[in-house]
Amino acid sequence: MRRRDGKKEQAIFDAAIRLITANGFADTSMSKIAKAAGVSPATIYVYFENKEDMLNKTYSHVKREMASALANGLSPELSVAEAFKVIWYNFFNYTLDNSVKFSFTEQFANSPIVDRVRKEEGMSYFLPLLAWFERGIREKVFRNISMELFAAFAFAPVMALAKQHNCGEVVLDEKTLKTAFDVTWSAITR
Amino acid sequence: MRRRDGKKEQAIFDAAIRLITANGFADTSMSKIAKAAGVSPATIYVYFENKEDMLNKTYSHVKREMASALANGLSPELSVAEAFKVIWYNFFNYTLDNSVKFSFTEQFANSPIVDRVRKEEGMSYFLPLLAWFERGIREKVFRNISMELFAAFAFAPVMALAKQHNCGEVVLDEKTLKTAFDVTWSAITR
Amino acid sequence: MRRRDGKKEQAIFDAAIRLITANGFADTSMSKIAKAAGVSPATIYVYFENKEDMLNKTYSHVKREMASALANGLSPELSVAEAFKVIWYNFFNYTLDNSVKFSFTEQFANSPIVDRVRKEEGMSYFLPLLAWFERGIREKVFRNISMELFAAFAFAPVMALAKQHNCGEVVLDEKTLKTAFDVTWSAITR
Amino acid sequence: MRRRDGKKEQAIFDAAIRLITANGFADTSMSKIAKAAGVSPATIYVYFENKEDMLNKTYSHVKREMASALANGLSPELSVAEAFKVIWYNFFNYTLDNSVKFSFTEQFANSPIVDRVRKEEGMSYFLPLLAWFERGIREKVFRNISMELFAAFAFAPVMALAKQHNCGEVVLDEKTLKTAFDVTWSAITR
DNA sequence: TATGAATGAGCCTTCATTCAT
């Protein structure tokens, strides 16, 4: 008996992300995903319970990868300011380098298709970053605001710009990026 | 000969916004919209060419209404600072009072379903507000940044918070709102 | 109160013949016919009971016209041979000059859509021509065969050629026509 | 993995031929064909791309069978006269024994529904018979006329009579058949 | 495990016909 084939699962993930991002969840049939992944439609049901389960697992998969990317280069020796800068640029770079995956997750940010449980699970991957925020408050580097407010001002503008960049509506060069960071910094610090 | 019934069209708009926001575009059948609007499925095709056309026209309809709400209370005598405050609070209030319509438009912000033409048309309704931004730059109230950067920092955080509020993840009381405005203001001004 | 408008009825006939010939009966909607005829769909129901009735009446209309065309130039003084030649060429010319109407009737020759009653009515218009056949038998010009056999050999080949001509598969020049007539003549005469 | 079931395809062919001949193409729904064939509507789409493709393939299927029937009993030793007689009677017998299939093909002889490609493919099955015609010309048995004229006079009357027979308008007994053949023979020979 | 065949349910859309003016 063959074991589950990790490569097949990965191929299904990749095909699903690509097709769903391009055409939307409902307009992406299991057959198309199967064909793009090089497997039979029935094979998908070996790895996932059903279409919704496949989406949820794919969503988690991407979110975990994304959270991991954000933490890249962080170390306890860094100052809060340095750490924030690292995270902020990591975020920007991830969205630009992985625009398809980024768009994929954004598509479900306000959608009822991905269930609440998975979304919270997705959030949880980012919790380690939260420690930096709390330290920033304690050290009186950041404004004394709630985490939600902080996140909204620290990352929502980045995401908005990244989306526009991926659509080709805006060009984000080195200088613009620096300006964006400066504005962000002046918003969240005392 | 019967005349076209504006009430029917409005009923279709309302039903479409409500159902599509709740279940997504693809999972909202024309039959369900028709039933919710109290008309026959075929009647929808009297007012719209097809499902996609219905979505596009509904999108425009909502965007126009939204832009109109944002301009409420504006007058040329206001200072830039006053005008911005009016617009910002108008925006916040609209998203809170019309959470369904706001979610509806957000659902298509990064989706290929609503066509580019309609999105640009939707944008155009907001152009009058642009004049205030340009005046703010001229008067050296705002930072000297591009309109895209400005919009990202002035409104993306509001939208992020509004979404969380509508999901029940965050409570936006008077005080929080004031804080949010202050942070925004410190971000975009010199 | 206005009386029924013959021009409208004629316009409906013309549109129906043209569209049904081009696209078939079932693929020609009442709305399309109405639009092509420059009237409202509801207006068609002033002149006809329903779609089937419209087809049947159109069919009769064309058949009567066709029978009339075949008799053109006939007169009692002609010999049987002369009369047959007139009819045969009339038939040929009609099919070539009125290829759309000819195709229209052919479309229903073996179809259950036009009812039996109308088909027999259509046949009846051709009865006057039958007298010439009987006279030809009596005068021992024609073979002593049944009317059905006679019709099959006298006209079926012409129709087959006319159809091919209208499809562009065959070119019928003067010389070919004469040959065709000669072959026909040698088939049906003693 | 299940294998494709030739019996299912044949059942679909049979049901389609029967129903389309009786009610016409447009008035024969895929559901009805499926039910008559004892399969699910969706199953038809396993074997055919769409309704039109199903019709085209069914048409080809019948044409091939028909051409095969016409060649039954032919052998190179036969004289042209003998061979023609064999073919002619084969044709007649086929139309009488397979009146439904014959009507089926006739229904599309002058219709744009079956595409040109399929019609030419259908024609091609009859090409082997063409050799006999050419030999008949060479041996100066047949008149020196084009193939189209030959076909029109050799077979169009047969077809016309067969149709009337199938409608019950004419009875074709042994003697009538012989007469028909004699008339045909006198038409096409010198 | 892996797969292509098979399917019942459902969707978008069209249409012949009627309604109301």
Next chain:
DNA sequence: CATGAATGAAGGCTCATTCAT
């Protein structure tokens, strides 16, 4: 008489999922 709006019914087709191998 004339008409555009309105509609219930039906059709072609797709799809998520299961079957049988």
